[in-house]
Amino acid sequence: MKQLAIPFLFLAMPAYAGTCPEPADRSGEITNIVRQLTLAPNEGAAAAWNAKLWEIWLDAPDALSQTFLDRGMAQRSYSNFVGALANFDALINYCPDYAEGYNQRAFAYFLQAKFDKALVDLDKTLSLSPRHIGALSGKALTLMGLERDEEAQEVLREALKLNPWLSERRFLKDGPKEPGVRL
Template sequence: MRQLVLSAVLSASIAIPALAETCPPAPDHAARLGELIDQIQQADTEMAAREISNQMWELWADAPDEAAQAVLDRGMSRRSAWDLLGALQDFDRLIAYCPNYAEGYNQRAFVNFLRQDFKAALTDLDRAIELSPNHIAAISGRALTLMGLHRIDEAREELARALALNPWLPERHLAAEGGPLAPVGQDL
């Protein structure tokens, strides 16, 4: 128990000083991400694509500095534990400290999506994509969010855009024949 309390105090102390400092620029992984997109488009199996996708996630989740990384990791842990309000606080803090780091917006959007606050999610996804135009997860998240807002034609376009970058996305079934985001004439 003492270790748990100490761990909580240490992680909080890492995040608090970060807000008083200036966030450095996010690492520029655009070239490597482009290589991974090329690889995933050529992947022969879902397993191979999943491995490439995991490498993409490592790039997106590479925060600008140690303090930002600690807040991002804590927020993602809270989200995974369904502590959505705690996660939201962490991602608010991360965005306040690193307003040019796309993953902060993407993660806050995911929390808002889970809370069914689709308008807030859409705003954050737009910013994440503005900062990282090939952020496939944010683009597919935008498709799902637009679907939640019943903006089906826009959702269909966004999912097609995401699938053009990564044809192995789990959301691809939504665009399959009979799916809710299938091309017009192939949907139900």
């Protein structure tokens, strides 16, 4: 029955022709926000800056790509992984240079404990957006799921250099776990 559901899912999606526009270059904004995260005096201030990063990352290049992203995230939130993955696949096919498509698909794979597939998508996310803190912390957790703890610790330290307030800091094995402490 699942095999029949996927083609019908695409009938509900708008038909598209053409190509996805290039994702906007928001590296200047990201640099400023990361700087603010490293200077944040408390968790509340850091959370506000982190939310601004997610606003940037979740801003798809056009209306169609935003539709794929929003539908995929909504379906994933209801554990409809077949539908979520179909939307993220469509997003990636349409916008192969949009990092968040890969990141969101990685999260869907992670939630299903498909860590090998998640890792491939996280690496692609980071190749397109090297300072994607969500992808870095997700990669650390994925590596932990794969029992590659040494690598996970390295990636977690990278993420904490960008945002020392990450909740994932509790997984740091050696070194300071207090926010704001330089690693």
